[in-house]
Amino acid sequence: MSQYIIEAYEIEYTYPDGTKALNGLTMQIEEGRKIAVLGANGAGKSTLFLHFNGILRPGRGQILFRGRAVHYRQHSLLELRKNVGIVFQDPDNQLFSASVLQDVAFGPLNLGLDRDTALARSRQTMRETEIETLQNKPTHFLSYGQKKRVSIAGVLAMEPQVIIFDEPTACLDPRMAQKILELLERLSKQGKTLIMSTHDVDLAYSWADYVFLIKNGTVVGKGSPQQVFIRPELLHNCGLTTPWVIEVHRELINSNLIVDSAPVPKDRKELFNLIRNTSIGTTGYKAAQNY
Amino acid sequence: MLLIDHYAYNNKLAGVHPGEKFLFFAVTVALCLALPTTFTTLVVTLLMAGAVVFAAGVPWRFYLKLLLLPGAFLAVGVAAVAVSVTRAPQDFIWAIHTGQYFAGITRQGLDNSVNLFLRSLGAVSCLYFLSLTTPMTEIADVLRKMRMPTLVIELMTLIYRFIFILLEVTRQIYTAQSSRLGYKNTRTGFNSLSRLILSMFIKSYRQSQAMYDSLVSRCYSGDLHHLSEPRQWCARNILLIVTVDSALLLCSLYAGGLV
Ligand SMILES: Nc1ncnc2c1ncn2[C@@H]1O[C@H](COP(=O)(O)OP(=O)(O)OP(=O)(O)O)[C@@H](O)[C@H]1O
Numbered sequence A: 001m002s003q004y005i006i007e008a009y010e011i012e013y014t015y016p017d018g019t020k021a022l023n024g025l026t027m028q029i030e031e032g033r034k035i036a037v038l039g040a041n042g043a044g045k046s047t048l049f050l051h052f053n054g055i056l057r058p059g060r061g062q063i064l065f066r067g068r069a070v071h072y073r074q075h076s077l078l079e080l081r082k083n084v085g086i087v088f089q090d091p092d093n094q095l096f097s098a099s100v101l102q103d104v105a106f107g108p109l110n111l112g113l114d115r116d117t118a119l120a121r122s123r124q125t126m127r128e129t130e131i132e133t134l135q136n137k138p139t140h141f142l143s144y145g146q147k148k149r150v151s152i153a154g155v156l157a158m159e160p161q162v163i164i165f166d167e168p169t170a171c172l173d174p175r176m177a178q179k180i181l182e183l184l185e186r187l188s189k190q191g192k193t194l195i196m197s198t199h200d201v202d203l204a205y206s207w208a209d210y211v212f213l214i215k216n217g218t219v220v221g222k223g224s225p226q227q228v229f230i231r232p233e234l235l236h237n238c239g240l241t242t243p244w245v246i247e248v249h250r251e252l253i254n255s256n257l258i259v260d261s262a263p264v265p266k267d268r269k270e271l272f273n274l275i276r277n278t279s280i281g282t283t284g285y286k287a288a289q290n291y
Numbered sequence B: 001m002l003l004i005d006h007y008a009y010n011n012k013l014a015g016v017h018p019g020e021k022f023l024f025f026a027v028t029v030a031l032c033l034a035l036p037t038t039f040t041t042l043v044v045t046l047l048m049a050g051a052v053v054f055a056a057g058v059p060w061r062f063y064l065k066l067l068l069l070p071g072a073f074l075a076v077g078v079a080a081v082a083v084s085v086t087r088a089p090q091d092f093i094w095a096i097h098t099g100q101y102f103a104g105i106t107r108q109g110l111d112n113s114v115n116l117f118l119r120s121l122g123a124v125s126c127l128y129f130l131s132l133t134t135p136m137t138e139i140a141d142v143l144r145k146m147r148m149p150t151l152v153i154e155l156m157t158l159i160y161r162f163i164f165i166l167l168e169v170t171r172q173i174y175t176a177q178s179s180r181l182g183y184k185n186t187r188t189g190f191n192s193l194s195r196l197i198l199s200m201f202i203k204s205y206r207q208s209q210a211m212y213d214s215l216v217s218r219c220y221s222g223d224l225h226h227l228s229e230p231r232q233w234c235a236r237n238i239l240l241i242v243t244v245d246s247a248l249l250l251c252s253l254y255a256g257g258l259v
């Protein structure tokens, strides 16, 4: 049985202006998974993530890290933040220094590493995120995507166990988005737990191995992508749409081009394979029979 | 502002150790202020112009424009020094007489003001040299090595970053407003401007909160640790700086009649 690394039980949070952003939300996150959190704008995703890192404290309810309740004292907060890193939605909120290297090295130095180790680690992550060439540019001359990568590097350099990405691919060009996904894949292989919020249902469907749907500050759906995304009314309810892979698959079944028993394909590749295999063999025959 | 910063990161001297540039700046500005002969100040102004335009490769038109900025302030200040108001008539070069008072320009007042003007110009050129060739982050680095209190340096770092965030935010709001005809005439213009200023305050407050959150999420606990890349001092450059500044010192002592 795999262990829960982060758990949230019945948490409620109200912003000082009276907005109730989280409303009895319960969520358990298994170690080493790739988790997508989806929900309409204002559903409470970013607010939830700030709780996982101890920046916000729930008004009611409890957050557990590795089975232990988070105490909001300096020491245990630091421990939590060492293990859980957040890449914020807006990189401008995260980059505090005009120098890229300064910003990336900030976290490692805070961990108490000595200068050489911190420098080596920062260098390493800057290579991984392909920002070494930006290192002599001030952050205010970087493009949005470049800033995003710097802010990712700043968190990766701390080597946390759990990495939370608040909309990592929004506003990125397709190539850069692909690069970031490859990076996430590598991190996942290293055994890190990844949590991502996104509005991109296609991405969430093929990337995640577990999905949470959030609406008005509570979880309204969870499960593997194949379970969650085949419920159109639930998705609609959360302001989301059905991933195109599933829609095409359903359409193929409806027009009797493939048999219903075939498992729902996980991504574009599986779908194409399904189409290729069936069109020459069985379905060709099946379609012919129908006439 | 943005262009100065652009050149600070992209000039031919960007690779030089910031300490060397700071040394050159500090010694030269000290000479310019301590030995304010016309000769010294003129040489310093020209020297810095040469360093900025030829050594660092900043276009001379841009540099000239920069010099004109404080030039205007200087001219006003200097005019005030040049004019003296007295009761008794002095050996004015030129004067007007109103009632009991004389207002005019004396030989000495003129000398003083010219001297002041040149001195300020020289000092300003030195400052421009530093800010056009050395990025702010590196200046902060040098100051840190010189044991400047960390509080001051952290403030410098954050303020510097926020200046650009605010500039960006202002630009965005302004564009958004003018694309919806917010500045089509003076009246709407003032209205839009007041809203721009208001939302700037709110936005910068929100943003500073968000930035604090993100610092805290990376284990910030009161100091902005700092990591700088080890850079090599270059003996040749230091020799050059020492030579140039000693020559300047000797010449100005000679010109000032002290030797
Ligand atoms: N600092 C704040 N003060 C007051 N209310 C806030 C604040 N931040 C967020 N909210 C409110 O809390 C609710 C949840 O916001 P949150 O940012 O968590 O949503 P989200 O799911 O991340 O949305 P998005 O997809 O747009 O990023 C919203 O109604 C929002 O208006």
Ligand SMILES: [Mg+2]
Residues within 6 Å of the ligand: A045, A046, A047, A089, A166
């Ligand atoms: Mg959000």
